[in-house]
Amino acid sequence: MKKEAMMKWMLILFFLATPLVGQEKYPGKYSFDVSYGYGTILRHNKNIAHLVIAHPQVITLGVNRKTFGEKPWQQSFNYPDWGLSFQFTDFRNEVLGKNFGILAHYNFYFLNRNVRLHLAQGISYNTHPFDLETNPKNNAFGSLLLSSTALGLYYDLPYLLDDFGLLFGISLYHHSNGSIKAPNTGTNILSFEMALSYNKSVQQENSFNSGEQEEVDRSVHWNVAVSGGFNSSDYLNLGTHPFAVVSGYADKRLGSISAVQLGAEIFFSEFLREEIRYVAAAFPKRGIDPDTDWKRVGIFAGHEFRIGDIGLPTQIGYYIYYPYTYESRVYLRVGGKYYFNHRWFTTLTIKAHAANAEAIEFGAGIRL
Template identity: 50%
Template sequence: MNQRLFPIFLILASFSFAQDTDGPKRFTLDVDPFYGSILLHNPDITHLITEHPTGFIVGFNQKTFGDKEWQQLYNYPDIGYSFVYQNMNNSTLGENLGLYAHYNFYFFKRNLQLRIGQGIAYNTNPYDKNQNFRNNAYGSHLLSSTYLMLNYNKENIFKRLGFKAGISLLHYSNANFRAPNTSTNTLAFNAGLTYTFGDDGEVQYIPREKEKVTEPIRYNVAFRMGLNESDVIDLGQYGFFIFSGYVDKRLGRKSAIQFGGDIFFSNFLKELIRFQSTSFPEMEVAENTDYKRAGLFLGHELFINKMSVVTQLGYYIYYPFDFEGRMYNRIGLKRYFGRKVFGALTLKSHGAKAEALEFGVGIRL
């Protein structure tokens, strides 16, 4: 894996979640041990599901009270950072240690908390063709990781101490930076304590009038790049480049819809075509098959202050080489720098099968 790219990932994630707050400073610290099971999302990892993973999640959270408009729109979420330790209780898989940026969203009079965290994790025992060939889940030490927590949350039950309990979902994958990359998903039950500190006294949430947002159709151009590898182990990592153009239309303060196209220059496909044409003649792949692809997509963008969450569903209209089917999807984060320029970190997949982690820049006119 080209590990130099992952600090960029962490910096972009931190930018995406770092929203300045000018109001009262109140914080919480929570510690949640968990116990769970690895989900069988792919039969290729059946041999790795032997025991129940255990671990803990430590979260640091800053409260928001509505001094920014976006905070009121999303019911005054928390902004935070977290650390996750997970022992897979399987010597082949090893242990995972992760750092994340996260949001806590609240529902039902702030008794139900949904946490969404994104970050990077370090695996202690990835695939090695000589020493650990059975680990087809993690092909590298560094992994992209996402986790979700849905918890009953009650703060300040006794003085500053509170309680939370619920379920968590933890995902680890290297997004095909290096094969193999079957990945794991853990569903766990968690319970723990919270501690509140910072400004004392009663704090009032600031209500704000909702502003109506109307915009003309906007035109976007984006360039994405990165490294990835096919599922054939040791076939090599190759750079890819994607040029995208699309239009978007705001539906209100929170959302916009998108329509556009992508042109893909995926060099790992060039090597995969050569490999299949020479090693597997029964597949009837011509060595001069074009490795490029082009697609059209529909998308949605959810705006949260200076960042947004992007989801897109696409279909290849130019598809000379069959790789994982004609449908593709993309999900990720955008961070706006001013009104026009943005950076993006997105995961391109075919269903649940990741193809690449994309680093992008663009302009919205």
């Protein structure tokens, strides 16, 4: 799609949606923006060099719900926004096709609310994934559905012309299927962004609330969690297999918005069992025993931001039991957690080795 056409559609979406936002029952609680991004695919893996042939373009339509300190976490995070982003990515590459995505996001503000940090996570549909017969060059996307992540930093000018404003900045977009189906090299797009915003002037009754903070239990708590899903080997045609992870860890709240973690876990990844058997038979010179144990044990440390009932964990781990060499001993995990109450929670995380995702993990646990 040509740049002029992308800009035309961005303007059409903006002016069609603006009246709808302006007619909200509670004026001033919602804002709207539409952004255009022009970027490049980063060569995070040498195997995608043949895909870096054009500059991708991204259109994102965002609807934001403002916060005004009704809950203590909103005050702690300087009154962020939350909402939905509708994202269209044109890779300008017939091998990669196009992505259509919907993501949940948060916007955090700094420096007198002139700097915006945008974090989004969701799912995208790819129009042209890998196919051994019709699209064998697409080693980035092995499936129609992808996990999508967006990280952006913008300078925000909200009221340049009445309720209309501009944003300028940079974004990083990541798309992959979490190794649910091979191949899964994924893509990372670094994009320069420009956005139009509609931000209804805040009414007097919507002024920020800066009430008292809630009490926080800072004692150490033990947690037990079980997660699982499906993933596949990097070798083609080995199938998709289930996996399970059992984790135990201690956590300690540092305040109303953060906690630290330390724990251990065991991984049962059946795709590794199939990969070990395949490598032992196909590459005998490597000296791999087909009966090599496919389980792994890791220890990890982590941090978790708490946004009300939502947690945003980040962890780094190291395999202390590692009988088969897969990627590296160091692994990373990022994602989200939802607390039903003070004890029970559910998780959705991505586990990776550097820039290579191993799995999307769905889990649940209890905090004792």
